[in-house]
Amino acid sequence: MRIAFDASVLQAPRTGVGEYTLQLGQALQQLPEMELCLFDGLGWPDTFPQTPRSGYGRTSRLIKALLPGAYPARRALMQLRFNQGIRRLKPELYHQPTLWPLEFDGPTVMTLHDLTHVHYPETQPRDRLREIERRLPASLQRASRILVDSRFIAEEAIQHYSLPADKLQVAPLGAAPRFHPRDEHELQECLTSFGVGMRSYYLCVGTLEPRKNLKLAVGAYLGLPKSLRERMPLVIVGGAGWRQEQLEYIPARELSSGRIRLLGYQSGECVAQLLAGAHALLFPSRYEGFGLPVLEALASATPVIACDHAAVPEVAGDAALYADAEDSDGYRTQMLRLIEDSELQERLRQGGLERSRQFSWERCARITTDTYKAARYS
CATH class of the missing domain: 3.40.50.2000 (Glycogen Phosphorylase B;)
Structure with missing residues (x-):
C-alpha cells in the first residue's frame, strides 16, 4: 500500500x-x-x-x-x-x-x-x-x-x-530503543558533564508551558529538607513553549546554588541518558493525550511521580506514584516516600519495565x- x-x-x-x-x-x-x-x-x-x-x-x-x-x-x-x-x-x-x-x-x-x-x-x-x-x-x-x-x-x-x-x-x-536501563559506567560522561550523579537527581522533561504544571514540581521540591535538596538537585529539560512559562516561582538562590538546574532543549540521546540516570521523573502535567516521557522513563527503569489526570494513568497503570495536580503537599509526600523506601524504588523500577513492554x-x-x-x- x-x-x-x-x-x-x-x-x-x-x-x-x-x-x-x-x-x-x-x-x-x-x-x-x-x-x-x-x-x-x-x-x-x-x-x-x-x-x-x-x-x-x-x-x-x-x-x-x-x-x-x-x-x-x-x-x-x-x-x-x-x-x-x-x-x-x-x-x-x-x-x-x-x-x-x-x-x-x-x-x-x-x-x-x-x-x-x-x-x-x-x-x-x-x-x-x-x-x-x-x-x-x-x-x-x-x-x-x-x-x-x-x-x-x-x-x-x-x-x-x-x-x-x-x-x-x-x-x-x-518508547524508542534508546530508552532502556543503563549502568553508571555507561552514563558517566553525560552525568559528569551536567554535574550530577547516578540516581541522585530529580528530572522534569517537557516543553516549558503552563499546562505542564512545572510549578507544582518546583513547589514540592522546595518543600523538601534543604539537606536533601543539596544532594538531590532538580534538573529541568525542555525548550520554550509558546508564551514560555515564566519561572519567577523558582528562587534565584536555588538556581545560583545549582539545586535547580535549567538545561533547556536537549537532544534525544541526551534526554534518554538523563532519564536512565535519574532518581525519578517528576511529571506533574495537568493534561496529556498520552504522556510519552512517562513511558520512556518506565522503559528506562526510572520511577515516575505523576499527576493522576488525563491519559497518564492509562499509560503508567500501577507502575507509578500519583498525586493531584493542585496538591503540592501530596506531591512532596510521594517524593519523600520514594526517597525513604528502597523496596518501593525497586518495585517501581521493575514494575515500570514490565509495564513498558506492553507498548x-x-x-x-x-x-x-x-x-x-x-x-x-x-
Missing part, C-alpha cells in the same frame, strides 16, 4: 509529536506491505530527516513577525507542493500525523493527539489557534479514520466533536496499518 505520509513536523526541533511521527514512520517502513512517500512540507525526500532544519526556529519567528497571516500562506505553499507530489506518486491513502490534513482526493487518516487547543488555548499562537478552530472540525468530519493515542482522547473527541466511535482507533505509542512502536504501526486498510475499504 502506497501512503502519502506528512513528516513536515520534523523540520522543527523534535518534541512529542515529532517523536511520534519519526518512530511510527520508521516502524511502518519495516512492514513489507507499506510504501511510504514522505512529504516534508516543501518536497518529497527519500528518508526521514533526523535533525531539525538549520535555523528553523529563528526563521519561523521572523516570518511570523514580518508576514501577517503567515499560517495561511504557509499552508497554501504546502498544499501546492503536496499536490505536485501527489500527481506524480499517486498514493492510495494520505496520513497526516500531526493535526489537520491538507486537501487530498482520496482516503485520509489523521492523528488527533490531544485537545490542548480546547483546554489550553492560551498555549497556542493566536493565528495558529484561528487556523485550528477553522479547519480542524471539518477535517475530523472529512477524515476516513482518526487515530488517537489513548482511550482518554477518544472519549474526549467523541464528546467534543460528536464523532462516531467507530471512526476512531486507539493506537498507543511506544511498542511495532504494535502502534500494526494498528495504524489496520486503520489504513479500514479507511481504504470503507
